[in-house]
Amino acid sequence: MTKGAAIGSASGSAPREAGLPHPADVWNALPAPMLLLAPDGSVALANSAAETFLNISQAQLSDKGWELLFPEDSPVRALVQDAVESRTDIAAYDLMIEFVGGRRVRADILVGRLPDREGWLAISFQPRAVTSIVDRQVGQQGAARSAVGVAAMLAHEIKNPLSGIRGAAQLLADSTDDEGRELTSLIVSEVDRIRALIDRMEGFTDTRPRIFSRENIHSILGHVKKISETGFAKGVQFRERYDPSLPPISCDRDALVQAFLNLVKNASEASKNNGVITLTTAFRHGLRVRSSGSGARVSLPLEVCVIDEGPGAPPGIVDHLFDPFVSAREGGTGLGLALVAKIIGDHGGVVEYDRQDGRTIMRVLLPLAAEE
Numbered sequence: 001m002t003k004g005a006a007i008g009s010a011s012g013s014a015p016r017e018a019g020l021p022h023p024a025d026v027w028n029a030l031p032a033p034m035l036l037l038a039p040d041g042s043v044a045l046a047n048s049a050a051e052t053f054l055n056i057s058q059a060q061l062s063d064k065g066w067e068l069l070f071p072e073d074s075p076v077r078a079l080v081q082d083a084v085e086s087r088t089d090i091a092a093y094d095l096m097i098e099f100v101g102g103r104r105v106r107a108d109i110l111v112g113r114l115p116d117r118e119g120w121l122a123i124s125f126q127p128r129a130v131t132s133i134v135d136r137q138v139g140q141q142g143a144a145r146s147a148v149g150v151a152a153m154l155a156h157e158i159k160n161p162l163s164g165i166r167g168a169a170q171l172l173a174d175s176t177d178d179e180g181r182e183l184t185s186l187i188v189s190e191v192d193r194i195r196a197l198i199d200r201m202e203g204f205t206d207t208r209p210r211i212f213s214r215e216n217i218h219s220i221l222g223h224v225k226k227i228s229e230t231g232f233a234k235g236v237q238f239r240e241r242y243d244p245s246l247p248p249i250s251c252d253r254d255a256l257v258q259a260f261l262n263l264v265k266n267a268s269e270a271s272k273n274n275g276v277i278t279l280t281t282a283f284r285h286g287l288r289v290r291s292s293g294s295g296a297r298v299s300l301p302l303e304v305c306v307i308d309e310g311p312g313a314p315p316g317i318v319d320h321l322f323d324p325f326v327s328a329r330e331g332g333t334g335l336g337l338a339l340v341a342k343i344i345g346d347h348g349g350v351v352e353y354d355r356q357d358g359r360t361i362m363r364v365l366l367p368l369a370a371e372e
Helices: 003-008 023-029 048-054 058-064 075-086 128-173 178-204 217-229 253-271 315-320 336-346
Strands: 034-037 043-046 090-098 104-113 121-127 213-215 237-241 249-251 276-283 288-290 297-299 302-308 350-356 359-366
Touching: 034 048, 043 048, 043 058, 048 058, 048 121, 075 090, 075 104, 075 121, 128 178, 213 217, 213 253, 217 237, 217 253, 217 276, 217 302, 249 253, 253 276, 253 302, 253 336, 253 359, 336 350
Parallel strands: 237 276
Antiparallel strands: 034 043, 034 121, 090 104, 104 121, 213 249, 276 302, 288 297, 302 359, 350 359
């Protein structure tokens, strides 16, 4: 009998009622990576999320031990040792965890004792890349609302006079010399540039309900890739790593195409010529966020990543990338990512910036379509 089976069948435990899930099923359904340590420090149980997070199977953990995954000065080792010596529960937040081999992950760690089980410990890891998605969702929604107000005001106050300025410049061009025509041409081109900027901002002011349909995310990404390859991303190599089994999503197809075009365009500009952009899709169990409307917790299992090998955003603006008028690119308007955040938010999802192993990852998480 394994240690996991032994603890589950210990004397005094209540019999499982008919129809209830097996404890092992519940354990493996937990979204946070968790380890159960026996009094001798060995791994009695590791859930599926822990096997993925630690990149090792439960059988190997039980055989080799969890300590070998971390350097001797690892905060994980220190926290477990402190919990054992102090006989108290310990939590530490926003720690940089380094694994043997060099992989680094920022995470929260909680070490807790099992009631009525002397010496038994549960270790829970919560990667910060996930918690920051939940934390930033509110900020993204606030940024989108601010952008709506700013865009509506500017579109009303600026766009109409621009037509008069452009028309006057064209009339002047007909009654002036070559030098004057050069100046009026400059006025016309600058007016057109400003109008284009206002047109982009008007994307924030459209508060009409979106018309959703059931769509295959890979069809949307394929369309985005085709447009990109024939335009702004001609010199970029695309790599695709898709999960072909993903179910459909409910979305405004044109809006999502626009959002992913913006992300791919940013990645293309960061990659320069002959760069590489990787598009990935995956199904992620367990991540849920609270809806700003109903307050209910919504599952966001469908993950789409746009990955480039560029330098990433400057550290000083990382926390504000999705705010309007914040740009890491010289001459940028700072509206592209704010519009992405609004579109994804309109779909009940979230978008997150991440940086790993010298690559920039724009991660979009979306809900699935309701079953018909």
